[in-house]
Amino acid sequence: MIEIQNINKSFGENHVLKGIDAIFEPGKVSLIIGGSGSGKSTLLKCIVGLHEPEEGKVFFSKEEFTGMDFEQRVPIRRDIGMLFQNSALFDSMTVEQNIVFALDMFTDMSKQEKIDRANFCLERVNLKDKNKLYPAELSGGMKKRVGIARAISMNPKYLFCDEPNSGLDPATSILIDELIQELTEEYQCTTIVVTHDMNSVMGIGEYILFLYKGEKFWEGSNDEMLRSDVQELNDFVFASPLMKAARSTIT
Secondary structure (H helix, E strand, C coil), X not given: XXXXXXEEEEECCEEEEEEEEEEECCXXXXXXXXXXXXXXXXXXXXHHCCCCCCEEEEEECCEECXXXXXXXXXXXXXXXXXXXXXXXXXXXXXXXXXXXXXXXXXXXXXXXXXXXXXXXXXXXXXXXXXXXXXXXXXXXXHHHHHHHHHHHCCCCCEEEEECXXXXXXXXXXXXXXXXXXXXXXXXXXXXXEECCCHHHHHHHCCEEEEEECCEEEEEECHHHHHCCCCHHHHHHHCCCHHHHHHHHCCC
16 A cells, blocks of 8 residues: 655745645556646656655555655665656667566576566566567567566566556557556556556546646546546546547436
């Protein structure tokens, strides 16, 4: 479980996050949504420690992460898997080397154990025998799956995904969503996804946190979202004809 309390973050005079509270439960895919500039990516970075909030607390399984120094945070960071928006693969490394990189940093596994783990993770994301390919030889969807394989290589308790479907076609986006959901259930991860993809919201949104101008405006499930009377949320969610049509079927 991850809990955040009264998270405030500013950049100069720009108050980006204003007192955000939320609880993200294990075994569920939680989504942070909102328009551009709403603060969703900043919130994710505050949770994982890439930004330090001026005020507020972050708890991982009831341990206060914000109160720890660098060394104290290491054990928790070992339990974190991160999928970045652009996959963040090392171009000069093979698929296998990209996955083994995290194992080199954080484990004392033997070389063969690391390769075995890489093979397991690649098979789990349906990329068996792609070990020796380089990122330039992969499609966008394959790069995302390699990123997921690297993220789960450490058996994470916490999985963070920043715009996992960015730049992908609809069919591949659905596959990535399904994979994230399957892995969350399999590992019982506390999974947090930052997204603007409404297909993802409707497909895997078990818990949704909606930010508006740096404030928490609404939280609930995707089913509850369709019935919400919060105007700011409705303006964001039902901007597309497809989502308007989805709402019309239940009203």
